[in-house]
Amino acid sequence: MKNILTIALLVLGTTVFAQNKNAQAKLEVDGVCLMCKSRIEKACYGTKGVKSANWDVKTHELKLFYDERKISLDSIKKNILAVGHDLKDLKATDEAYASVHPCCRYRDVEVVDDHKTEKE
Numbered sequence: 001m002k003n004i005l006t007i008a009l010l011v012l013g014t015t016v017f018a019q020n021k022n023a024q025a026k027l028e029v030d031g032v033c034l035m036c037k038s039r040i041e042k043a044c045y046g047t048k049g050v051k052s053a054n055w056d057v058k059t060h061e062l063k064l065f066y067d068e069r070k071i072s073l074d075s076i077k078k079n080i081l082a083v084g085h086d087l088k089d090l091k092a093t094d095e096a097y098a099s100v101h102p103c104c105r106y107r108d109v110e111v112v113d114d115h116k117t118e119k120e
Helices: 002-017 034-045 073-082 094-098 109-119
Strands: 023-028 050-055 061-066
Touching: 023 073, 034 050, 034 061, 034 073, 061 073
Parallel strands: none
Antiparallel strands: 023 061, 050 061
């Protein structure tokens, strides 16, 4: 009986702490152009454990594949914020936002409108 209880606890403990080496996530990240795409994806790839990062200019959706054993989603988010891009629920600091190229100022309505005109 002790052996069965010990095995059950070991299996339960392993299951609770297991981390996915092929975790997936989708994030909404603000940006307006291909320079933004490059900057966002580079911030992700600069994070050890990120296997794939693809940001869509039109939808603002970032699709990630990463190894949870090496990196957390929160760490990836911090790196995106550090290069000046807002997430749906988090804002980059004013200093980080000021570092993006003037044509990438997604908080500026005029810049966003200019990029909409280019796409049409």
